[in-house]
Ligand SMILES: *[C@@H]1O[C@H](CO)[C@@H](O)[C@H](O)[C@H]1NC(C)=O
């Protein structure tokens with residue numbers, strides 16, 4: 051009986067906050083005064099999607115909760131604060147030092163495991179081994195990571211997609227560019243750097259519901275640049291999910307691997323994407 055009461059009390063006391071966080075993600079509004087986007091970024095391990103909010107809450111979602119046929123994310127996980135889930139990381143001095151300057155959160159998979167990496171601007175980041183709880187300092191991002199590059203998580207070993215915004219040469223519109231990067235030395239620990247694998251490619255709007263990825267400026271091939279206000283994203287089950295300010299955009303990963311062919315994209319609001 052006592053156990054039941056304790057359990058019920060726990061449920062009641064956690065659900066209110068959880069409910070607000072889930073709802074605010076669905077609403078895509080921030081609990082803070084500023085109207086910045088709530089999701090910081092998303093990392094992908096071999097089995098999980100880790101969605102991290104700007105208030106350092108973490109949703110650990112099974113990869114199979116993402117249905118790539120109807121583009122829905124069944125959010126059956128409760129958010130947990132990183133301070134509670136990973137107290138060693140949270141209380142680690144270096145984490146506290148960089149916490150307010152983090153510009154990207156991403157997961158690298160290497161031969162030693164899956165590392166949740168926090169990348170601050172112009173400083174060393176840290177990597178947290180999700181299995182062993184080990185923390186390593188990342189001394190490579192300082193040189194190569196620029197402020198406007200953010201990752202798009204994949205389950206690929208050593209690699210992730212990255213995106214940035216570039217001003218169109220044509221007029222004042224800014225457009226999304228995509229690339230992929232890879233860990234040098236095949237490990238997070240002591241890696242010298244992370245390197246871009248290709249040249250930047252432009253994400254262009256081909257028609258109302260089709261995109262086209264090309265290294266040509268979009269306007270040169272009669273397309274428009276795309277500014278979806280992307281904050282982050284992930285690739286799971288061979289589909290891109292790009293997280294915009296109000297909407298989630300999805301399209302086949304093939305659009306990137308099979309350049310110069312157009313692909314259909316879907317756009318939906320968060321309350322439709324997250325179930
Ligand atoms: C979410 O949106 C609904 C309807 O607009 C609103 O009533 C509710 O307060 C919002 N919740 C949060 C946490 O922003």
Ligand SMILES: *[C@@H]1O[C@H](CO)[C@@H](O)[C@H](O)[C@H]1NC(C)=O
Pocket residue numbers: 220221222223268269273274275
């Ligand atoms: C910029 O160029 C695109 C075509 O490439 C056009 O659709 C858009 O309206 C232009 N925007 C402005 C502000 O001139």
Ligand SMILES: *[C@@H]1O[C@H](CO)[C@@H](O)[C@H](O)[C@H]1NC(C)=O
Pocket residue numbers: 096205206207286287288
């Ligand atoms: C990554 O995901 C793809 C597509 O879902 C799957 O085919 C592949 O086996 C996964 N790779 C790893 C290393 O888990």
Ligand SMILES: *[C@@H]1O[C@H](CO)[C@@H](O)[C@H](O)[C@H]1NC(C)=O
Pocket residue numbers: 304308311
């Ligand atoms: C690239 O796209 C074209 C047109 O959809 C298709 O015919 C071709 O098979 C694709 N190639 C690959 C490698 O997927």
